[in-house]
Amino acid sequence: MKLKTVHTLVLAALALGASASARDLATIKKSGTLVVATEPTYPPFTYTQGKNIVGFEAELAELLAKQLGVKVQWKTSSFDTLLIGLGQGRYDMVIASHGITPERQKAVDFANPHYCSGGVVLSKTGGPKTVADLKGKKVAVQLGTTYATRARSLPGLGGIQTYPNNTDALQALMAGRTEAFITDRFVALEARKKTGGKVQVGQLIFQEKIGIALQKGNKTLVTGINEALKKVQSDGSYKKLSEKYFGEDIRCK
Template sequence: MNRVSVMLGLTLLPLSQAAQARPLSELLKSGKIVIATDPPYKPFFYEEGGKLTGFEVELGEELARRLGVKVEWKYNKFDTLLIGLGQNRYDMVIASHGITPERLRAVDFSAPDYCSGGTILTTTNGPATAAALKGKAIGVAVGTTYSKIASGVQGAQVKTFPSTTAALQALTARKVDAILVDQFFAYDTASD
């Protein structure tokens, strides 16, 4: 394969053709790989003590080390990551995406490097089951597969936010009854 287009996870995007990264020879000649992500998203990508860290940062840095290049990180909103890849604004995206048929038509994915799933994150005594979400205000990050899941909850009012962090802030401020998020994000958030 003469291109690098690794995707971890996915979102629904109306791209007319599959994304194409720079040829590997061009990437190696430039001495850098441009990787896009949507920070902060603990435990995957965040700053600690002024330094980037997290699972996805370590993965991107290790890939660059093995290729013998430096990493240039680009930060974009989640719902624009695959669009930017399709516009050749970066070489790859490292961001947790649920793999969907629509996304498979738009980009190439690596083999999954972890398996997760969605979960309900709520305040104490909030709706903690799918049945309990009926008729509630549910927060989701725009462009995530959780939007589609939430829209299937009978009588639910789905509120979208520009990021999972913004959805979490809305939950904390009690502007929503619950949010649907990746279970690792939920576990990390609950442990803070």
């Protein structure tokens, strides 16, 4: 899914200890509630359906909480503030398709990856499909993502336009304001489905591992989430959930 990033200064502040105390696993179990934050604008991973937050990652969070013997209390925020809120102790964990990067690992801890993905070139049918095809082309990216960072490193682009979320970026592509959209491969597949094949999924630019973010040093919760993830991946419930949304098992091989 999306390999997103936040500003380096924010990560540096978190890494230097600009955070509130995290609730450890024992405290969470005693409370009966796991406070989970996400940005629910990223179908099929997390999105809203009426008043509910649904999607692959949403249901996975519920499965993990069940393994811990607690219920999920959802919090929502824009992607670029999620890790800030985590550092401030406003919630226990973030599940929002964060790519696990060395930069982020200085500021937060990650559970073991719960799926693997990668960035691709998405365009209208007949449009650019490879990095080479992007030369001189206007490219859309979501603000605050590593797709934006990667796009800036690509040679010869005709311009990079940032959008607050994937929906706006896709709309820009469909309206012809950009000629390609660099995004997560699952987002691209979902866009192809929703547009009735009016867009095409091109070259995989890079691969990524996606993980749940937890406050730095919260070892008991990291261990608890890892054990819960291992359990749901071994008892068949992860596979069933993954196939429900993607038709395949998307765990890292």
